[in-house]
Amino acid sequence: MREISYADALNEALHEEMEHDKKVICLGEDVELAYVFGVTKGLMDKFGASRVRDTPISELGFVGAGVGAAMAGYRPVIEIMFMDFVMLAMDPLVNQAAKLRYMLGGQICIPLVVRTPGGGGVQYGPTHSQVLEAWFMQVPGLKVACPSDPADAKGLLKAAIRDDNPVFFCEHKMLYKTKGPVPDGDHIVPFGQAAVKREGSDITLIGVGYQVQNCLRAADRLAGEGISAEVVDPRTVAPLDTATLAESVRKTNRCVIVEEGHLRSGVGAEIAAAIQEEAFDYLDAPIGRVAALNAPIPFEVELEDYVLPNEGNVVEAAKKAFGVIA
Amino acid sequence: MAKKAKSLSKKRLHEMYRDMLRIRRFEEKADELFMAGLIKGAVHVSIGQEACSVGACSDLNMDDAILTTHRGHGHSIAKGTRLNEMMAELLGKSNGLCRAKGGSMHIADVSMGHYGAHSIVGANMPMAVGMGLAYQIEGKGQVAVVFFGDGASNQGSFHESMNMCSIWKLPVIFFCENNGYAVSFGVGRSTAVEDISTRAQGYNAPGVTVDGMDVVAVHEATREAVERARKGEGPSLIEAKTYRFYGHSRGDPHFGPYRTESEVKEWRKRDPLLLAEKLLKMTKAEKKAHQKAVGDEMEAASEFAQNSPKATPESALEDVYA
Numbered sequence: 001m002r003e004i005s006y007a008d009a010l011n012e013a014l015h016e017e018m019e020h021d022k023k024v025i026c027l028g029e030d031v032e033l034a035y036v037f038g039v040t041k042g043l044m045d046k047f048g049a050s051r052v053r054d055t056p057i058s059e060l061g062f063v064g065a066g067v068g069a070a071m072a073g074y075r076p077v078i079e080i081m082f083m084d085f086v087m088l089a090m091d092p093l094v095n096q097a098a099k100l101r102y103m104l105g106g107q108i109c110i111p112l113v114v115r116t117p118g119g120g121g122v123q124y125g126p127t128h129s130q131v132l133e134a135w136f137m138q139v140p141g142l143k144v145a146c147p148s149d150p151a152d153a154k155g156l157l158k159a160a161i162r163d164d165n166p167v168f169f170c171e172h173k174m175l176y177k178t179k180g181p182v183p184d185g186d187h188i189v190p191f192g193q194a195a196v197k198r199e200g201s202d203i204t205l206i207g208v209g210y211q212v213q214n215c216l217r218a219a220d221r222l223a224g225e226g227i228s229a230e231v232v233d234p235r236t237v238a239p240l241d242t243a244t245l246a247e248s249v250r251k252t253n254r255c256v257i258v259e260e261g262h263l264r265s266g267v268g269a270e271i272a273a274a275i276q277e278e279a280f281d282y283l284d285a286p287i288g289r290v291a292a293l294n295a296p297i298p299f300e301v302e303l304e305d306y307v308l309p310n311e312g313n314v315v316e317a318a319k320k321a322f323g324v325i326a
Numbered sequence: 327m328a329k330k331a332k333s334l335s336k337k338r339l340h341e342m343y344r345d346m347l348r349i350r351r352f353e354e355k356a357d358e359l360f361m362a363g364l365i366k367g368a369v370h371v372s373i374g375q376e377a378c379s380v381g382a383c384s385d386l387n388m389d390d391a392i393l394t395t396h397r398g399h400g401h402s403i404a405k406g407t408r409l410n411e412m413m414a415e416l417l418g419k420s421n422g423l424c425r426a427k428g429g430s431m432h433i434a435d436v437s438m439g440h441y442g443a444h445s446i447v448g449a450n451m452p453m454a455v456g457m458g459l460a461y462q463i464e465g466k467g468q469v470a471v472v473f474f475g476d477g478a479s480n481q482g483s484f485h486e487s488m489n490m491c492s493i494w495k496l497p498v499i500f501f502c503e504n505n506g507y508a509v510s511f512g513v514g515r516s517t518a519v520e521d522i523s524t525r526a527q528g529y530n531a532p533g534v535t536v537d538g539m540d541v542v543a544v545h546e547a548t549r550e551a552v553e554r555a556r557k558g559e560g561p562s563l564i565e566a567k568t569y570r571f572y573g574h575s576r577g578d579p580h581f582g583p584y585r586t587e588s589e590v591k592e593w594r595k596r597d598p599l600l601l602a603e604k605l606l607k608m609t610k611a612e613k614k615a616h617q618k619a620v621g622d623e624m625e626a627a628s629e630f631a632q633n634s635p636k637a638t639p640e641s642a643l644e645d646v647y648a
Contacts, residue, residue, distance in 0.1 A: 025463070050463050056493070061486030064452020065459060068470075071441050072391070072460030091483075095446050096453065105425030106645045107436040143648045165647050238648050 001181035009150035009182050010039045010115075010171065013157040014077065016186070018047050021075060024161055025051045027062050028079030036081060037117060037176055063089035063114060067096045070112045075161060082128045083118030083170065097166040098141030113160045115169035119210055119260055120308050122173055126296035129304075131209065131260045134267045136168045137238040143191055144238040146170045148212035150180040152235055155189030163191070172210040192239035196248065200230035203254040203318050206245055207233055208267050211258040211290075211309060218314035229318060237267050245271060246278035254321040256288035258314050263291035288317035333549065334542065336606070342384060342541055343602045344616055346376035349400040350599065351624045352409065356399065356416055356430070359628065360576050365416050369430045372400040374539075374571035377598035378503045379404040381544025382471055382564075385552045391441050391457050391470040393450035396431045397503075397570075398443035401473050407435040409623065413631035425644065426637035441470075448474060448481030451500070455487045458496030458561070469497040469555040471548075477508025479522045488529040488561065497555035499548065500526075500563045503538060509574045510584040526563035538566030539596045542605065569593040 004012070018024045026040055032054045034041040044052040055062040059080060066076040080086050086093065097110045120129035137144045145160055145167060147153040153171070160167040197212055198219050207215035212233045219229035232248045234240055249255045255275060257268035268289040275287060293307045334342075353371040360369045372379065379400030383392065386405065394401040402412060408423070415422030416430050423435055431445035441457065444450035454472035461468040478484055479502055491498045502522050506513050519525060526533025532554070536547045544566055551562035571594060573580050581587045603613065 025459075053494075056486070056489060058486035058490060060483055061452045061455060061490050064449070064483065064487070065456035065490065068393075068453030068456020068458075069460045070456070071453060072457045074456075074460050074463075076456070091446055091449055092452055096444070096449055100442070101647075102645045103424060103428045103432045104434045104436070104442055105423060105427050107424070107434055108441075140646055141648060 001183060003179045004150055004182050005177055005179050006150045006153045007038050007176040009154035010157055011041060013154045013161070014040060014043055015046065017158055017161040018043060018051065023073060024075045024077060025069065026077050026079070027053050027055050027066060029055055029057060029081050031079050040079060059085050059088035060092065064092035064096065066112050066114065067092050067100070067110060070110045071100070071108055075111045077113045077115060077161060080114060080116035083116045083132055084127050084130050086114070086116060086132065093142070093166070093168070094139055098139050101165065102141060109164040110166045111164045112166040113157070113169055114167070115157070115171060117171040117173045117176070119172040119174055120297045120304055123299055123301055123304060125299035129297035131170065131172070133168070133170050133208065133237050134259070134261045134265060137240070137267065137270065141166070142238060143167045143236065144170065145191065145236045146209035147235065148175070148197070148207065148209055148233050150178065151182045151187065152189055152195070154182055155187045156191070156235060158188045159191055162188070170209055174210050175213070178213070189235065191236045192241050194232055194234045194241040194244035196230060197233050198229070198231040200228040200252065202228045202252055203230070203256065203321055204245070204248040204252045205229050205231045205314060205318065206255065206257045206271060207231060208237065208259040211260050214309060214311045214314055215258055217311040218318065221311065221315050222318055227318065227322070234271070240270070240274070242271070242274035242278060246275055249275050249279045250282045253282050253284040255283070256290060256314060256317045256321060258290040258309060260292055260309060262294060263289060264294065266291050285321040288321055290314055290317050334545065339602070339606055342380050342545070343599070343606065344620065345380045345404055346541065346599055346602065347616055347620045348623065349376045349379055349403045351620050352403060352627070353399055355624045355628055356413070357576065359417065364632065365430070366418065367429050368575050369416070370397040370575045371572050372397045372570060374593065374597070375503055375505060375568045376400055377541035377544050378501070378538045378566045378568050381541045382473070382501050382548045384545045385549045386439070386469070386471065388439055390468050391439050393441050393454050393457070393470065393472045394443045395447070395450065395473055395475065395478070396443060396445040397475070398433055398473070399430070402433050402435065402440055402443070405440045406438040407433065407440050408438070409627040410630040411435070413627040414634045417631045417634070418637060419631060419634035420637040420641065421634050425641060427645070448478040448483040450474065451478070451483045451487035454498045455490045455496060458491055458498040459494065461497050462494070467556045469499060469552055471499045471501055473501050473503060475508065476502065476504040476506065476513040476517060476522060477511070479525065480517060488526070488531065488563065491561035492529040492531050495558060495560035497558070498561045499551045499555060500561060501548070502563065502565045503568050504565050505568050505570045507574070507584065512584065521565060523563055523565035531561050531563060533563040533565070535565045535567060538568030539598045539601055541598060541602055
């Protein structure tokens, strides 16, 4: 299978969906030249300035405009340059997009995608490094996708654009240049289906977004120590496929959940609750959790490394599930 | 004093009067049902502001859009919203426009081009940008009118939206009903300019202030703005100076402590219904005929709503997908 980068996979999805449906439009800062991250490159040349538009730096305004265009029958894909900036657009996303279909008694749908890169590891400091999927998975009316590799990036974005309801689409800066196999053709990944990214028998490592890559690296190291780790990726946290996660835990009897957001009220808390509900009798150890330490994400590289989760933290948490304290 | 517009026939003016009266009577009925405990929650009536609603919608087609506010019954009625289903929504009935999910503050009738009352102040303006963008791409000459108050003109969303509509020349009419108060905060204290319409200058768009008690003046201003929007010349800002005769909501006294009884009395002398009656030189018989027809219509809406089935608790989970 051909290998392309995560950013190119997203770019392919956008090209294909804009080709597939002329109601798909792209708005955001720097989407025309796409010189910051490159995800929307080539779209303006191909589809024209009416469907691909740079917006002023007005996140509230252009995310709200996405809601309005969706109300008028379009399928807007809105880019927020850094996930942290979504705070400026909480009202259109949470008060409007998530609620309008419901609040209007089903009179309209909001087929809106808000895609945005989160995550640390690039020394951008506290206001350019957050991952916030835990916030949005709490909102009835929003779907939340967190692709961890190029194939899922393409397949989930195509599914998001075809979805009649709003999707918060979490990309990750550290993944944009990562290459991986991506199927040819109309590759679509349905929402609410977790994927086993590596099979194993001794422990389940559940990763969210970029942290799936840390889980895979940790699984390699654990294999060297005789522990066979299975890595499972929920791929969307709303809807959340708890059945597949619990099935893996019933097989391995141990589980560590890894996310890049903060521990308190994180995605892992929700997953852990679901697993104890669905697979309590199968657990041989408390569910482990790895997440960012309780601090904003600092700028300086050693401080940032200290706060963010890494493969070493995952290995340590996995060993703890076997009674090994580092 | 209102002047007769060339573009409006006497018959059309009578229809506009009738619509203003429908708004007045609908809201009086809603107020009555609220006081009787049949409507729960919050009801914000626009009594006194009817000329704004009717004038602003007087040149719109069915496939043009409006986006309104928490004080949106008037705009809804002026755009043709179905009254029975609207009243049923206020009473929380299963056949209400929003299936009892929205209530008074979230009325919508998309089939009539009414894309919702949006009760977060200022939230509807970015949506109007998006609707205008869609209409521009479609190229069928549709326009969107977004209603907001003096208070909302201080939200960032107003400024972001005006700017975006102007740079893209979108067919959007920003219609500001300046009724003098953001709940209890007077516009003179809340807002740095005397005429909110002057804010349009910052966005290179036309801005005009009109007498919001005069339905003809509002109609004229809106007609120009709609024409400009349909021609692809971009957005306009209309500020209609108006007044709500009632309090902010039904929990609020009619006067004070933020305004005086004499102030309310002064404004009531310029009741938009009275001004229109004078303009039309309406006979007692004509007035009676309007009142009878509208009264019957409101009684029917009230009966319809009261006799409609309650929404079931389980219906609270309908239209949830994630």
